[in-house]
Amino acid sequence: xxxxxxxxxxxxxxxxxxxxxxxxxxxxxxxxxxxxxxxxxxxxxxxxxxxxxxxxxxxxxxxxxxxxxxxxxxxxxxxxxxxxxxxxxxxxxxxxxxxxxxxxxxxxxxxxxxxxxxxxxxxxxxxxxxxxxxxxxxxxxxxxxxxxxxxxxxxxxxxxxxxxxxxxxxxxxxxxxxxxxxxxxxxxxxxxxxxxxxxxxxxxxxxxxxxxxxxxxxxxxxxxxxxxxxxxxxxxxxxxxxxxxxxxxxxxxxxxxxxxxxxxxxxxxxxxxxxxxxxxxxxxxxxxxxxxxxxxxxxxxxxxxxxxxxxxxxxxxxxxxxxxxxxxxxxxxxxxxxxxxxxxxxxxxxxxxxxxxxxxxxxxxxxxxxxxxxxxxxx
Amino acid sequence: xxxxxxxxxxxxxxxxxxxxxxxxxxxxxxxxxxxxxxxxxxxxxxxxxxxxxxxxxxxxxxxxxxxxxxxxxxxxxxxxxxxxxxxxxxxxxxxxxxxxxxxxxxxxxxxxxxxxxxxxxxxxxxxxxxxxxxxxxxxxxxxxxxxxxxxxxxxxxxxxxxxxxxxxxxxxxxxxxxxxxxxxxxxxxxxxxxxxxxxxxxxxxxxxxxxxxxxxxxxxxxxxxxxxxxxxxxxxxxxxxxxxxxxxxxxxxxxxxxxxxxxxxxxxxxxxxxxxxxxxxxxxxxxxxxxxxxxxxxxxxxxxxxxxxxxxxxxxxxxxxxxxxxxxxxxxxxxxxxxxxxxxxxxxxxxxxxxxxxxxxxxxxxxxxxxxxxxxxxxxxxxxxxxxxxxxxxxxxxxxxxxxxxxxxxxxxxxxxxxxxxxxxxxxxxxxxxxxxxxxxxxxxxxxx
Numbered sequence: 001x002x003x004x005x006x007x008x009x010x011x012x013x014x015x016x017x018x019x020x021x022x023x024x025x026x027x028x029x030x031x032x033x034x035x036x037x038x039x040x041x042x043x044x045x046x047x048x049x050x051x052x053x054x055x056x057x058x059x060x061x062x063x064x065x066x067x068x069x070x071x072x073x074x075x076x077x078x079x080x081x082x083x084x085x086x087x088x089x090x091x092x093x094x095x096x097x098x099x100x101x102x103x104x105x106x107x108x109x110x111x112x113x114x115x116x117x118x119x120x121x122x123x124x125x126x127x128x129x130x131x132x133x134x135x136x137x138x139x140x141x142x143x144x145x146x147x148x149x150x151x152x153x154x155x156x157x158x159x160x161x162x163x164x165x166x167x168x169x170x171x172x173x174x175x176x177x178x179x180x181x182x183x184x185x186x187x188x189x190x191x192x193x194x195x196x197x198x199x200x201x202x203x204x205x206x207x208x209x210x211x212x213x214x215x216x217x218x219x220x221x222x223x224x225x226x227x228x229x230x231x232x233x234x235x236x237x238x239x240x241x242x243x244x245x246x247x248x249x250x251x252x253x254x255x256x257x258x259x260x261x262x263x264x265x266x267x268x269x270x271x272x273x274x275x276x277x278x279x280x281x282x283x284x285x286x287x288x289x290x291x292x293x294x295x296x297x298x299x300x301x302x303x304x305x306x307x308x309x310x311x312x313x314x315x316x317x318x319x320x321x322x323x324x325x326x327x328x329x330x331x332x333x334x335x336x337x338x339x340x341x342x343x344x345x346x347x348x349x350x351x352x353x354x355x356x357x358x359x360x361x362x363x364x365x366x367x368x369x370x371x372x373x374x375x376x377x378x379x
Numbered sequence: 380x381x382x383x384x385x386x387x388x389x390x391x392x393x394x395x396x397x398x399x400x401x402x403x404x405x406x407x408x409x410x411x412x413x414x415x416x417x418x419x420x421x422x423x424x425x426x427x428x429x430x431x432x433x434x435x436x437x438x439x440x441x442x443x444x445x446x447x448x449x450x451x452x453x454x455x456x457x458x459x460x461x462x463x464x465x466x467x468x469x470x471x472x473x474x475x476x477x478x479x480x481x482x483x484x485x486x487x488x489x490x491x492x493x494x495x496x497x498x499x500x501x502x503x504x505x506x507x508x509x510x511x512x513x514x515x516x517x518x519x520x521x522x523x524x525x526x527x528x529x530x531x532x533x534x535x536x537x538x539x540x541x542x543x544x545x546x547x548x549x550x551x552x553x554x555x556x557x558x559x560x561x562x563x564x565x566x567x568x569x570x571x572x573x574x575x576x577x578x579x580x581x582x583x584x585x586x587x588x589x590x591x592x593x594x595x596x597x598x599x600x601x602x603x604x605x606x607x608x609x610x611x612x613x614x615x616x617x618x619x620x621x622x623x624x625x626x627x628x629x630x631x632x633x634x635x636x637x638x639x640x641x642x643x644x645x646x647x648x649x650x651x652x653x654x655x656x657x658x659x660x661x662x663x664x665x666x667x668x669x670x671x672x673x674x675x676x677x678x679x680x681x682x683x684x685x686x687x688x689x690x691x692x693x694x695x696x697x698x699x700x701x702x703x704x705x706x707x708x709x710x711x712x713x714x715x716x717x718x719x720x721x722x723x724x725x726x727x728x729x730x731x732x733x734x735x736x737x738x739x740x741x742x743x744x745x746x747x748x749x750x751x752x753x754x755x756x757x758x759x760x761x762x763x764x765x766x767x768x769x770x771x772x773x774x775x776x777x778x779x780x781x782x783x784x785x786x787x788x789x790x791x792x793x794x795x796x797x798x799x800x801x802x803x804x805x806x807x808x809x810x811x812x813x814x815x816x817x818x819x820x821x822x823x824x825x826x827x828x
Contacts, residue, residue: 035715041745041747041748044811046801047684047687047704048746049749050727050805051722051732053751053753053809054753130756255730256730257729257759260759311758318762368770369788
């Protein structure tokens with residue numbers, strides 16, 4: 001470590017102000033601060049600072065995503081071999097899954113981080129860590145058969161239009177990972193929904209690997225047991241299938257205080273309420289699908305835990321978070337049941353509420369402002 | 380004292396180096412300084428020049444915008460330097476001490492004086508600068524009538540002084556100070572206490588006492604005002620530090636400028652942290668002399684670690700500070716220190732570190748940023764550490780936008796930089812909240828007044 005430190009210190013003057021490569025300082029310091037917490041000391045304000053920084057927050061989110069990622073990789077192989085009717089072992093599935101997933105991850109990080117670093121150099125600010133999470137989330141919410149070039153374009157769109165156009169990290173209105181998914185969803189619809197994309201190579205082999213929600217939307221009975229839904233042995237986007245491991249991630253996020261428990265709880269509450277309402281009518285397969293199973297399948301749990309809780313695009317006030325999450329739950333199930341074109345409503349629900357989050361906060365804050373004005377009048 | 384108000388939001392940070400209950404008396408010799416920079420927004424107009432002889436209590440300079448506010452010399456001696464900074468701004472007026480000569484203002488009983496007499500005596504004696512005003516957290520304006528005066532009887536900041544130790548033996552002075560202050564307001568003098576110090580303060584009369592409990596910033600006077608009598612647009616509240624209340628009392632009882640005060644030398648880099656009786660404006664090097672652990676670079680702070688001013692051994696004790704804190708500078712690298720759950724010796728209020736498991740451990744924190752400044756990507760943390768009825772993040776954003784109406788709506792009059800010190804501390808984006816609040820308050824002074 002000492003050697004690496006010395007090497008960085010040796011080349012640092014070249015990147016400092018007035019140095020030969022001053023322009024590339026963000027890239028240099030991006031790597032430096034990845035290895036070392038810098039020696040910066042406080043110059044104003046509080047003299048002591050908490051040990052937490054954005055890198056630690058973001059790496060905690062990545063930690064929470066690791067269980068679903070590993071399971072997702074296995075499930076790619078599992079779904080493929082099962083559908084093809086081939087015998088396979090655990091390592092076969094992992095190996096096959098890794099071969100399919102790693103290129104997606106590489107494209108997501110490669111394209112996204114290149115643009116992030118370019119913007120950092122161009123604008124002269126530090127590289128923000130946010131993309132480390134976004135870059136992992138994007139392949140996790142895509143179908144495995146999505147061609148890599150489409151993924152690359154979706155990532156580029158998300159970083160350019162979803163994030164940098166608004167002013168970069170912290171300024172975006174919509175969740176960047178969902179912007180990538182929405183872009184791919186509308187631009188390359190056949191590759192993003194239907195029955196041919198959820199299991200690797202099913203298009204080529206002409207075998208149908210329909211998701212549960214897709215099956216239900218076609219008014220057929222779901223062919224998976226509750227246990228399979230809970231564990232995640234079902235077709236779907238890479239990271240979303242295992243309810244159990246999504247909950248492990250939720251536990252990490254809530255225990256560390258990184259994810260808002262208010263949003264997670266209220267999203268599930270909203271979904272449950274809407275599910276119960278539909279159960280009461282129950283006129284088709286989707287409506288009569290038990291409300292609690294609605295929460296197990298599709299991207300509902302994954303979205304509630306990893307997407308809705310994005311601190312930038314979500315509601316900011318505590319009261320606002322309850323309303324925001326609850327409405328996401330309501331709309332997610334509503335879109336699922338009523339819109340035949342979109343078997344999954346979570347993406348739409350979160351993006352919609354992202355747009356309305358500032359409005360929700362506005363009304364919550366108005367309460368505080370009104371109280372203050374009333375006090376002024378009586379004083 | 381019927382109420383107990385519990386402050387649930389906030390954070391008490393336990394640090395190594397709390398002052399022991401011992402007192403050392405410092406010599407009256409050496410150089411002493413009065414620093415206009417200790418009083419926010421003051422432009423000094425000099426009365427003395429280098430070479431003049433002054434007595435303790437003689438005027439050194441007054442405020443250019445309000446000439447009745449005088450700043451006096453804490454010691455008798457000769458003016459040796461008027462230190463200037465950029466744009467010839469006066470940074471300090473230094474006096475070389477010699478002799479014990481002290482200006483006589485006459486002994487007065489504040490109880491028998493009217494408001495104007497008390498006010499004039501305080502102005503004349505050079506003690507008015509110790510009266511602070513909310514909103515804006517600046518020196519008070521003697522022409523205004525405050526709706527109430529607030530004094531906090533305890534300090535919850537890390538390594539803060541214990542006022543009951545400082546005020547022991549000065550009960551008569553403290554009572555006289557409270558009586559004098561009660562003449563200055565149309566409302567009441569409020570004294571905030573906690574359960575540890577309420578038995579000490581119970582002996583004083585003429586004040587409205589309220590008990591507060593809970594974590595820092597429960598001892599911040601701004602938090603106490605917010606809980607009892609929040610400030611509305613156009614209103615003024617004055618606040619005085621508990622030690623300075625006794626100083627005002629001493630001035631009335633003795634007729635002399637109260638030049639001595641007690642400060643604590645605290646922090647993990649101090650060998651024997653304890654209290655010192657000094658003269659106001661004493662050189663810090665005299666106090667820290669041979670009492671520092673100098674095996675690493677040090678950060679000397681005029682004040683506590685959350686709100687104090689960066690300082691050095693050659694600097695002078697600030698007019699409004701009660702403690703000198705010395706901690707390691709921490710200008711070193713930590714390999715992979717950003718990983719969650721590692722290097723738990725760095726305190727963190729976030730549970731991404733395991734430091735919360737070691738409950739009562741006293742930490743040795745440095746002045747390292749522990750990360751880099753980033754775009755504001757967080758929610759909820761600020762609300763957990765600011766116990767005021769405001770939305771801290773929305774208010775900070777309104778200040779950054781410079782939107783005056785929004786700032787007013789969101790409660791700019793109810794906040795002071797020190798109330799946001801814990802936002803500085805806990806922010807994962809390393810936002811400078813205290814500085815932002817200060818900018819906001821300065822903008823309000825300029826635009827609204």
